[in-house]
Amino acid sequence: MIETRLGDFEEVILLIVGILGEDAYSFRVAEEFESQTSRSVSIGAVHSTLNRLETKGFLTSKMGKATAERGGRRKRIYTITAYGKRILAASRDFKVSLWSQYPGFAGKLNVAGPDA
Amino acid sequence: MSNAKDTKPPALPQRILLRFLRDDLAEEVSGDLEEKFYSTLKEKSLFQARLNYWYQVIHYLRPFAIRNAWSSNKNSFSMYRSYFKTAYRNMVKNKLHSFINITGLSVGMAVAITIGLWIWDELSYNKDHEHYERIAQVIQNVTNNGEVQTWRSIPYPLAEELRKNYGSDFREVALSTQLFDRLFDAGEKKVNRPGLFAEPSLAQLLSLTMVKGTRDALKDPSSILISFATAKASFGDADPLNQTIKLDDEIALQVGGVYEDIPENSTFAGTAFIAPWQALLNNTDWIRNMHDPWRPNAFVLFVQLADHASFTTASEKIKYAKLNKVNTELAKKKPELFLDPMNRWHLYSEFKDGKNAGGRIRYVWLFGVIGGFVLLMACINFMNLSTARSEKRAKEVGIRRAIGSLRTQLIAQFFSESILMALLALVCSLLLVQLVLPAFNAVADKQMSLLWTSPVFWLLCLGFSLFTGLIAGSYPALYLSSVGSGSALKGVVKAGGAAVIPRKVLVVVQFTVSVVLIIGTSVVFRQVQFAKNRPLGYESSGLLAVPVSYVPEIHKHFDVVKAELEKNEAIVAMAEASAPTTGTWSSSSGFDWEGKDPNLSVDFPVFSISHDYGSTIGWEIAKGRDFSREFLSDSSAVILNEAAVNFMGLQEPVGEILRWNGQAMTIIGVASDMITTSPYDPVKPAVYFLSNGPDNYAILKINPRTSAAVAIARIEETFKKFSGDQPFEYQFIDDSYAKKFGNEERIGTLSTYFAVLAIFISCLGIFGLASFVAEQRTKEIGVRKVLGASIFDLWKMLSGDFVLLVVFSCTIAVPIAYYLLNEWLEGYQYRTGIPLWICVAASLGTLAITLTTVSFHTIQAARMNPVKSLRTE
Numbered sequence: 001m002i003e004t005r006l007g008d009f010e011e012v013i014l015l016i017v018g019i020l021g022e023d024a025y026s027f028r029v030a031e032e033f034e035s036q037t038s039r040s041v042s043i044g045a046v047h048s049t050l051n052r053l054e055t056k057g058f059l060t061s062k063m064g065k066a067t068a069e070r071g072g073r074r075k076r077i078y079t080i081t082a083y084g085k086r087i088l089a090a091s092r093d094f095k096v097s098l099w100s101q102y103p104g105f106a107g108k109l110n111v112a113g114p115d116a
Numbered sequence: 117m118s119n120a121k122d123t124k125p126p127a128l129p130q131r132i133l134l135r136f137l138r139d140d141l142a143e144e145v146s147g148d149l150e151e152k153f154y155s156t157l158k159e160k161s162l163f164q165a166r167l168n169y170w171y172q173v174i175h176y177l178r179p180f181a182i183r184n185a186w187s188s189n190k191n192s193f194s195m196y197r198s199y200f201k202t203a204y205r206n207m208v209k210n211k212l213h214s215f216i217n218i219t220g221l222s223v224g225m226a227v228a229i230t231i232g233l234w235i236w237d238e239l240s241y242n243k244d245h246e247h248y249e250r251i252a253q254v255i256q257n258v259t260n261n262g263e264v265q266t267w268r269s270i271p272y273p274l275a276e277e278l279r280k281n282y283g284s285d286f287r288e289v290a291l292s293t294q295l296f297d298r299l300f301d302a303g304e305k306k307v308n309r310p311g312l313f314a315e316p317s318l319a320q321l322l323s324l325t326m327v328k329g330t331r332d333a334l335k336d337p338s339s340i341l342i343s344f345a346t347a348k349a350s351f352g353d354a355d356p357l358n359q360t361i362k363l364d365d366e367i368a369l370q371v372g373g374v375y376e377d378i379p380e381n382s383t384f385a386g387t388a389f390i391a392p393w394q395a396l397l398n399n400t401d402w403i404r405n406m407h408d409p410w411r412p413n414a415f416v417l418f419v420q421l422a423d424h425a426s427f428t429t430a431s432e433k434i435k436y437a438k439l440n441k442v443n444t445e446l447a448k449k450k451p452e453l454f455l456d457p458m459n460r461w462h463l464y465s466e467f468k469d470g471k472n473a474g475g476r477i478r479y480v481w482l483f484g485v486i487g488g489f490v491l492l493m494a495c496i497n498f499m500n501l502s503t504a505r506s507e508k509r510a511k512e513v514g515i516r517r518a519i520g521s522l523r524t525q526l527i528a529q530f531f532s533e534s535i536l537m538a539l540l541a542l543v544c545s546l547l548l549v550q551l552v553l554p555a556f557n558a559v560a561d562k563q564m565s566l567l568w569t570s571p572v573f574w575l576l577c578l579g580f581s582l583f584t585g586l587i588a589g590s591y592p593a594l595y596l597s598s599v600g601s602g603s604a605l606k607g608v609v610k611a612g613g614a615a616v617i618p619r620k621v622l623v624v625v626q627f628t629v630s631v632v633l634i635i636g637t638s639v640v641f642r643q644v645q646f647a648k649n650r651p652l653g654y655e656s657s658g659l660l661a662v663p664v665s666y667v668p669e670i671h672k673h674f675d676v677v678k679a680e681l682e683k684n685e686a687i688v689a690m691a692e693a694s695a696p697t698t699g700t701w702s703s704s705s706g707f708d709w710e711g712k713d714p715n716l717s718v719d720f721p722v723f724s725i726s727h728d729y730g731s732t733i734g735w736e737i738a739k740g741r742d743f744s745r746e747f748l749s750d751s752s753a754v755i756l757n758e759a760a761v762n763f764m765g766l767q768e769p770v771g772e773i774l775r776w777n778g779q780a781m782t783i784i785g786v787a788s789d790m791i792t793t794s795p796y797d798p799v800k801p802a803v804y805f806l807s808n809g810p811d812n813y814a815i816l817k818i819n820p821r822t823s824a825a826v827a828i829a830r831i832e833e834t835f836k837k838f839s840g841d842q843p844f845e846y847q848f849i850d851d852s853y854a855k856k857f858g859n860e861e862r863i864g865t866l867s868t869y870f871a872v873l874a875i876f877i878s879c880l881g882i883f884g885l886a887s888f889v890a891e892q893r894t895k896e897i898g899v900r901k902v903l904g905a906s907i908f909d910l911w912k913m914l915s916g917d918f919v920l921l922v923v924f925s926c927t928i929a930v931p932i933a934y935y936l937l938n939e940w941l942e943g944y945q946y947r948t949g950i951p952l953w954i955c956v957a958a959s960l961g962t963l964a965i966t967l968t969t970v971s972f973h974t975i976q977a978a979r980m981n982p983v984k985s986l987r988t989e
Contacts, residue, residue, distance in 0.1 A: 027148040031155070042175035043148050051180050063144070069154050073147030 006058075006091055012037070013049050014058055014088060017078050025064065025075040026050060050078055058084030125153045126166045129173040137176060138183045145176065195525070196532065203533035210505065213884065217501050218541045220880040221584070224494020225545035227873055229577070230556055231487030233549075233564045238480050241381045241462040246323035247420050250287075252427055252455035254278070254417040256438060257470040259450045260717050266467030269294070269413040270438070270453075272403070275315065277437055278419070285430040288420040290318035291393055299666050299842070300388070301362040302350035306843055309346060311363075311389035313396035321420045322384060324375040328357055333372025337394035340369035346388040347374045363391060365666055367399045380563050383461055410442045419455065431455045445705070448717050479863065486870050489629045493874060496622040497881035498541075499588040502534055503619070504888040506592030513596050526597035534589030538581040546577075559865050561858075620921060623885070626878040627925035627962060628932070633871035634958040635933035639950055640864040643941065644857055646948035652853070653790030653799075654697060655734030658818040659849035661696035662831070664810070667839040671810035674726075677834055681816070686830035688819050692726035692811040697733055698852045700792050700802070701812070706777040707803070709764060720760060721792065721800055724807035730755075730787070732817050740770035740785030743806055751806055753784040760801030761786055774803070781805065795856055796944040824848075875962070879969045882918060886970040890914060890977035897977055898985035910978035915970050922966045926959035 006014070016032050017024040030046040033039070053059045064077040080088075133149070134142055149172050156165040207214040242248060255268045275291035283289075292314035300309040312318070319331035319341060327347075333339045340361055347356040359371045369391055378384045397403055406412070421430060431454040438451045452470075465475040516526060550566060557564055567573040664670045670677060671692065678690045695701035700721035707718050730742040738758060743750050754774055761769045772783045789799035818827040832844045890897075897910055905913075934950055941947045 025148065026144070027151045027155075030152075043145075043152060043172050044175035044178055044181065047145065047148070047176070048178045048180050066147075067151075070147035070151045073143050073150070075147055076144040 006087055010049055010053060011088070011091055013046060014053060014080065014084060017050070017059065018080050018085075018088070022077065024078045027075075029078075053084070054078070057081060058087055123154075123157060123162065125150050125169050129170050133173045133176060136182050138181060141181055145181070149173070195528075199529045199532040200536060202529065203536050206509075206533065207537070212887070213501065213505060214537070216880050216884045217498055218537060218544060220501075220877050220884075221494050221498045221538065221541035222544035222548060223873060224491045224497075224877055225541060225577075225580075226548040226552070227494075227870065228487045228491040229545060229549050229566075230552070231483050232576075233553075233566070234556075234560060234562065235480055235484055235487075236567075237381060237562055237564050238463065238476065242383055242458050244379045244382060245458065247321065248458055250421045251321060251458040252419055252421070252430075253458070253461065254419060254434070254453055255456050256413075257452045257454070257467075260719055264470035266470060267413055268456075269415060270417050271410045271413055272415045273409050273441070274438060274453075275417055277441065278417070278434060282430075282434050282437060285422055285425040285433060286419045287422045288317040288321045288418075289315075290321050290418045291315045292318055292416050292418065293393075293396065293414075294416055295384075295387060298389075299364050300346075300350075301365065302359065304350075306841055308843055308845060309388035310386055311391060312387055313391045313393050315393045318390060318418065319375075321418055322378070324378075324390075327374045327376055328355075329371070329373025331373065331375075334390065334392050336372060337392045337398065338369055339372030340389055340391045340395075341373045341375055342371055342389045343377050343387065344374055345377050347371075361389070363389075367391070367395050369395060383458075408443060410438070411446060427455045427457050448715070449705075482863075483866070483870075486633065486867070486874075490870060490874055490877065493626045493629060493877050493881070495584050495587070496626060497877060497884065498538070498584060499591070500619055500622055500881060501884040501888070502537075502588045503591040504885060506530070506596060508891075509592070510596060510599070513599065523597050527593045530593035530597070531586060531589045534593075535582060535585030538585035538588070542577055542581040559862060559869075561862065619885070623882065623918075623921050624925045624928070626874075626881060627922050627966075628929045630871070630874045630878045631926055631929035631958055631962050632933045632936070633867065633874050634962065635929070635950075635955055636937060637864065637867045637871045638954045638958065639933075639937045639941075639948075640860065640867060642954070643944065643948050644860045644864055647795040647860075647944075647946060648857065650791065650795055650946065653735065653788050655817075656697070656850040656853055658820060658824070659697070659733060660816045660818060660828070660831070660846050661849060661852075662814045662816065662835070662844070662846045663812060664692070664814045664839075665812045667835075667842050668810050669838040669840075670814060670835060673838050677838065680834050681831060684830050685819050685822050686827040686834075687816045689728060689732040689817040691729040691732040691815050692807065693729055693813050693815050694722075694724040694807065694811050695792075696813055696815070696847065696852065697790065697792060697849055698856070700800070704776070704803075708775040709766075709772065711765070718763075718801075721802045723802060723804045724811055725804050726807060726811065729804075729815065732815050733790075734817075735790060736788040738786045738788050740783070742785060747784075749782070750784065751808065752779070752781050753806070754781045755785045755787050755804040756783055757787050757799065757802045757804075758789050759799045760803060763801040776803075776805075791853075795853075796946045798945055875965060879965060882966060883969045883972070886914070886918065886973040889917075890973045894977070894980070894985045897980065898982040901978075901980075901982040902986070907975070907978045911971065911974050914974035914977060915967060918966055918970045919963065922963050923959075926962065930955045930959065 012033065013029060016029050016036070020028055020032060026043050026047040029050065030041055030043045033041050033046065050059065050061075054061055058081060059078045060081055061076050061078045063074045066072050066074045130146065130149075133146065137145060149169060152172060153165050153169050156168050160168075245251065253268065254270060254274065255266060256270060257264050257266050259265075272291055275289055278286065279289045292312050295310050295312060297308040297310050300307055300311070314334075316332065316334035319334050324331055324341070327344055329341070331341070334341055340363075342350070342356065342361070350356070350361075351359060356371045356374055360368055361371060362368045375390075378387055403409075419430075421427065434453045434455075436452070438453055439447060442451065460472070463475055463477040463480060464472050466473045513526060516529075546566065553564060553566065556562075674690075674692070678687075681687045681690065700723070703719050703721045705717065705719050707720060725743075727743055727745055730737065737755075740755075743753065743755065747753070754776075756764075756769060756774075766772055766783075769783050769786055774781045774783055787804065790802075791799060792802070793800065816831065818824060822830075828846065831846075835844055893914070897914075900910060900913075933955065937950055941950070
């Protein structure tokens with residue numbers, strides 16, 4: 001059975017793939033993740049997640065161009081599928097609906113964080 | 117960035133990565149990692165970049181990325197079937213070779229399994245008792261003239277003393293008699309059965325499993341616990357509870373419980389009954405009326421530790437518990453008590469100078485090592501032959517490679533072949549063990565069986581077979597499969613020196629072990645023979661000892677019995693004695709004589725005997741005279757043995773006065789030394805005196821003109837006239853003396869078997885190797901023959917290598933055997949030496965056997981028609 005729910009890390013990775021667009025391959029995704037979150041991550045972990053997201057149908061992939069700094073090897077470029085986009089939207093809507101039900105923060109959704 | 121070579125990603129992690137990574141991911145992943153490497157390099161040092169590369173590689177060890185080794189070959193079943201088929205065909209093709217291989221290995225395994233079972237049995241001794249880890253016997257070290265002796269028996273008030281003043285360390289304290297045969301009368305027939313008189317706590321301590329009744333029944337001094345076997349024998353199917361049993365014709369007890377038979381491998385095995393100590397005390401005058409109950413060490417004491425106590429601390433506490441109570445004369449011996457834990461009773465039973473000196477554990481080690489070596493030898497052969505043989509299969513490997521066999525498949529094929537052989541050998545060895553186990557049990561005096569139901573046993577057996585198979589198959593599997601198909605097809609695969617030298621080492625190891633075993637066996641038998649040839653000091657043939665302590669009627673009618681037996685020619689002489697000549701049953705310390713060093717503490721075995729004792733057993737009087745009816749004063753006379761005279765330092769012993777507990781006794785004669793205890797120990801000083809009442813044994817000398825069977829029938833008939841329904845039992849003195857050699861003879865017999873098997877296995881190995889060498893050098897032999905070599909020359913050439921190896925083994929084996937056996941012989945006071953000729957004979961014998969074995973092949977090879985041998989290939 002294919003798991004279709006989206007984990008926290010998976011959601012972030014999926015979003016980063018969306019942000020990077022045509023440049024979304026394991027190494028770049030890992031770099032982007034590190035620079036956005038300042039958390040370190042191994043390429044293997046990112047690759048494994050990308051692979052899982054692909055199995056779940058949120059991503060598709062194809063082999064892309066080769067470049068010199070990778071020894072002339074091609075990279076695998078990941079693209080979000082329509083299904084993936086829908087899941088991301090559903091996830092955002094679900095959280096917004098939770099936030100709106102939370103009395104302490106109702107109406108303050110545009111605030112960047114609780115301590116701001 | 118200065119050097120382009122330096123800044124490449126490290127090669128090793130890259131190789132590792134490609135090793136485990138799925139092939140379809142290889143390109144993208146290595147690309148990503150290389151990009152990562154260069155991007156790290158821009159910011160950090162080369163070292164850090166490399167370190168990071170390692171980190172990334174290790175983080176690719178994820179299920180999704182790892183190649184799946186098993187899913188690629190969907191057709192593995194028919195593959196394995198093909199492996200087994202090839203293995204089977206190969207075995208059938210080389211029948212002799214397979215036979216040698218499997219026989220050798222299965223004999224080796226059978227030996228190892230048998231020895232393993234034996235060791236397991238030895239180690240599990242006494243373990244059936246629930247409190248095994250907490251039980252100990254209280255024993256003592258006493259000092260006799262500077263020599264520390266360890267006695268397992270103690271005086272009986274010690275039990276009460278420990279309970280009262282040291283009770284906090286012990287959960288149970290149980291006094292008991294030693295296991296003795298007692299006259300057991302269950303209503304119908306009187307028989308002798310071994311049993312104990314013990315305090316009630318013994319039943320708890322031994323955790324007896326009750327079939328009927330309770331352990332507490334022992335608290336009632338008028339009841340008795342009997343074993344299940346005894347209950348069956350005495351009462352059949354009837355309910356044994358509350359039946360009456362009479363012990364020693366005087367103590368009547370009711371059966372209060374039936375316990376399950378105590379297992380064979382327990383110190384208490386064979387205990388037919390346990391009667392209350394109180395009953396013995398109530399019925400035995402000499403115990404109750406003892407002048408000083410702390411004096412005779414006639415009983416044994418067992419304890420179970422309290423939960424907080426340990427053997428060492430409790431030993432330390434009770435150390436002087438006896439010394440504080442005994443009189444000044446006995447205090448000279450400085451008795452020191454200590455605990456001997458149950459887990460050491462069986463294997464560490466010997467004490468020397470107050471310290472534990474091992475015991476049977478020696479034999480556990482000895483046989484363990486022998487078993488290990490025999491198994492090792494069998495494995496060596498197996499590997500040797502498999503390796504040697506596999507070189508012949510280079511062509512097969514070549515063809516397989518040429519038509520597309522993968523290396524892993526070749527490896528799997530060779531491994532499955534050798535494992536198959538090893539498993540076959542295991543099956544054979546189990547059958548073999550099953551067959552020989554009854555015989556082995558008889559020799560080793562055991563009741564062992566294969567542990568069919570024990571998972572550990574199976575795990576060990578299978579694990580070992582797999583291991584041997586893997587090791588034996590590793591050379592062909594790993595080496596041959598790596599050779600290129602071209603050279604393999606040409607058949608030029610030759611293991612170089614690297615493969616020949618280990619093979620030679622293995623042969624040397626084998627023969628060294630065999631020669632050591634042969635020498636060892638010969639020396640063990642020599643030692644037994646040496647002790648057997650030791651002069652006994654009396655005439656043991658035709659001597660019969662009949663216990664008569666329960667039949668005072670025999671003593672009362674002694675002269676009548678004797679006259680009747682002499683008249684019908686059953687016997688030629690008859691006397692009474694306190695013990696058969698093969699044992700000392702009592703000893704005394706209360707001796708004093710003129711010129712005795714006041715610090716000297718003595719402990720002489722004493723024998724009470726009747727008139728004619730000397731002439732019945734045929735002892736020699738070295739000085740003075742034997743007891744005689746003509747001298748009424750002989751009732752206060754003693755005869756010493758020569759050891760006693762030497763010990764006392766008497767120049768003219770005859771006529772001297774020996775005071776025994778204050779009473780003056782005249783020494784009237786000196787008898788030559790007689791071996792009454794171990795034939796390996798020096799004779800102890802002994803004192804013989806005339807008894808004035810009935811004694812324990814009647815000693816009879818059978819008339820040499822009458823056959824033993826007839827004589828015994830007549831003796832029984834005559835005895836029964838007076839003794840009524842008392843059981844008639846007897847022992848031949850020479851039989852019971854021969855039993856003293858049982859242990860050594862058993863070891864001799866067992867090591868003979870092992871030595872024979874070791875030689876057999878070694879020969880199988882060398883036989884196989886010789887056949888292999890002869891085959892390999894077929895062409896060379898052909899050429900040599902054409903050039904004029906004689907059969908003898910060729911034989912010499914082919915056998916020479918092996919002879920050299922065996923000679924080399926012998927030179928290693930002789931010093932090892934000498935060292936080990938010297939160590940073993942040290943344990944005996946009276947011992948033989950290790951003459952050189954045994955070593956020489958063993959070496960020559962081995963050499964002869966080797967030559968015969970090897971010649972079988974070498975002569976055959978040498979006689980071959982050169983035309984034929986040159987044409988081979």
